[in-house]
Amino acid sequence: MTVTETDTETADEAAEPDVCAARGLPRPRPEGQDRYTISEVASICGLSAHTLRWYERIGLMPHVDRSHTGQRRFSNRDLDWLDLVAKLRLTGMPVADMVRYAELVRAGDHTCPERHELLVETREDVLRRVAELQETLAVLNYKIDIYAAYKVPETA
Amino acid sequence: MTVTETDTETADEAAEPDVCAARGLPRPRPEGQDRYTISEVASICGLSAHTLRWYERIGLMPHVDRSHTGQRRFSNRDLDWLDLVAKLRLTGMPVADMVRYAELVRAGDHTCPERHELLVETREDVLRRVAELQETLAVLNYKIDIYAAYKVPETA
DNA sequence: CGCTTGCCTGGAGTGCACTCGAGGTCCGTA
DNA sequence: TACGGACCTCGAGTGCACTCCAGGCAAGCG
Incomplete structure (x- = not known):
């Protein structure tokens, strides 16, 4: 299986409103660079190279550019996407x-309403999760207080 | 089987955890009862009977009482424990x-400091998770705002 | 008395999200 | 020209948390 070289050389642009950088997210990413090897990306975003390839295979990544020998060359846009995925x-x-969601992005601008809806649902989900966590926190605090009494008996 | 069909499991609040000893506590679960069959427990706490047996097998449940024919009879204490586990x-x-944690509880009171530590670590973890979620929420809000512009013009 | 229902056990199966291995290509350096 | 290293693909393996199944027992009912 030879890799067909550079069949799609430009990722379809403007399908995804570029976002992640806008929030001042702290991320050590080499600047002035736009072509990363898979191992560079792995160390930047904390995923294994295996996982990155797997993400691409299952369609979770937009088409990643390739070098003339068929090696992946990730762009800053790809890193942005991976940041979102991580979140x-x-x-x-x-x-x-x-x-x-990735499919919707690939499908083009006309899927924006659908993407919007999906994100809103996700947000609901996150809010629910936060609420659950707060509840758990209450229980945890309660129990920790109780156990604190069993701990080092500082009360004379 | 006389169990109500409403299996929406987020129903009860149950902010009344117990440490090593629990007495009968006023709860939205069937009162005045202290011996539940596995299917009753399943519908009360939203886990399947399979999962409950599995929990016991792996040591996640304290030893559950049995009827004279060998069937499980869960107590309110067991339900309390399951509430905590769920959280x-x-x-x-x-x-x-x-x-x-369950092993520590079984081991006796002298493990209380260790349990305390474990719970504190867990709380740290939950707090971290909440922070992550808040960050994700920020990204989500940002993107949702962007997509809102692409959406059906609701006002103008 | 047999049928149905609920429960029992041990073990196998499922779905998810990776994770790894084998075998091969390409490239820079010695 | 040989070698080490990074990368490639495909496919199999892993770990977790269930989930289900087969085969069987005990109780209540008609």
């Missing part, structure tokens, strides 16, 4: 749902 | 860690 993963969103 | 599960705590 969504933290919310517990299933990979399949993110693939769905 | 901890929501935090993403691995089952193995909860098993560890």
